[in-house]
Amino acid sequence: MAEFVRLEVADGIGTIRLDRPPVNALNDQVTAELAAAAAEADRAEQVRAVVIYGGQKVFAGGADIKVMAEAPYAEMASRSGRLQDAMDLVAGLGKPVVAAITGYALGGGLELALAADFRVAGERARVGQPEILLGVIPGAGGTQRLPRLVGPARAKDIIFSGRMLTAAEALEIGLVDRVVPDESVYAAALEAVRPYVNAPALALRAAKQAIDYGLGVDLATGLQIERVQFAALFGTEDQRTGMRSFMDNGPGKATFTGR
Numbered sequence: 001m002a003e004f005v006r007l008e009v010a011d012g013i014g015t016i017r018l019d020r021p022p023v024n025a026l027n028d029q030v031t032a033e034l035a036a037a038a039a040e041a042d043r044a045e046q047v048r049a050v051v052i053y054g055g056q057k058v059f060a061g062g063a064d065i066k067v068m069a070e071a072p073y074a075e076m077a078s079r080s081g082r083l084q085d086a087m088d089l090v091a092g093l094g095k096p097v098v099a100a101i102t103g104y105a106l107g108g109g110l111e112l113a114l115a116a117d118f119r120v121a122g123e124r125a126r127v128g129q130p131e132i133l134l135g136v137i138p139g140a141g142g143t144q145r146l147p148r149l150v151g152p153a154r155a156k157d158i159i160f161s162g163r164m165l166t167a168a169e170a171l172e173i174g175l176v177d178r179v180v181p182d183e184s185v186y187a188a189a190l191e192a193v194r195p196y197v198n199a200p201a202l203a204l205r206a207a208k209q210a211i212d213y214g215l216g217v218d219l220a221t222g223l224q225i226e227r228v229q230f231a232a233l234f235g236t237e238d239q240r241t242g243m244r245s246f247m248d249n250g251p252g253k254a255t256f257t258g259r
Contacts, residue, residue, distance in 0.1 A: 002033040007041055018055070023104065026109070058104050061106055063083070095208075098117065101176065104126050107128075110128060111140040111141045125185075127164065150173050201256070210226045
C-alpha cells in the first residue's frame, strides 16, 4: 500500500493523488510511488484518462531540499535518473493526462505538471523553476519540456531567473491551458478529460504517441511515425465501429469499446 501517492479510479478516470504534507515534496519514496501509480494507470483498462492532483492547497513544492543539500554527485546522478524515469512514465501514459494545479507547482512539481498533456491551474497558483536560486538547474525535465511548451526564450527567462509566475502569466504564455477559481481546479480537470472516457482508447494512444514522438524527430520521420500509427488502427474494433457508425448514422454517434 503506497503511503504518499495513490491511484483512485472512478467513472473511467484515474486520479494520481499526491499526499505528502505539507507541500508534497518529491523524495525517493514519492518518486517510486509516483512511478508505480503511473504504470498502474497505464495498465488498467478501466482507466481511460488521468488527473494528477496534489490536493486543495498545493500541487507539489518540488524536491526535498533537506535530503539533497549534502548529497554527493554519485547519489544525485542516480536520484535524478529515478526522478526523470518517473516523469517519463507520466509523460508516456498512453491516455490523456491533465495536471490539476493548486497552490504551488515549483521545481520538480512543475516538471511533473509539464509531463501531463494539459494543465488546469487555480487563480492563486504559482509555478516556476527556482533551482537556479539553489545553485543548480532543473533535473527532472524542466530544461527540455518547458522550452518545447513555451519556446526557448521564455523557458530561459523562467529558468535563469528562478522566479515564480502567476496563473495569469502562465496562461498567457501557454504554460497552463486554463485558469479557474481555486476551489474548482479538480472539478475542471475532471471536466477536461471526461470526454475521453468513451472515446476510442487505441486511437487516442496512437495520436498521443505520434505527436510526442514526432516532436523529437525531423518532419519526414514524424510523418512515417504517423503513417504507421494510422495504418495500425485499421486492425482495431473501434475503427470498424467508428466508420460503420459514420456511414449509418453520421459523425459522433459511435459507441467505442477501446479494442
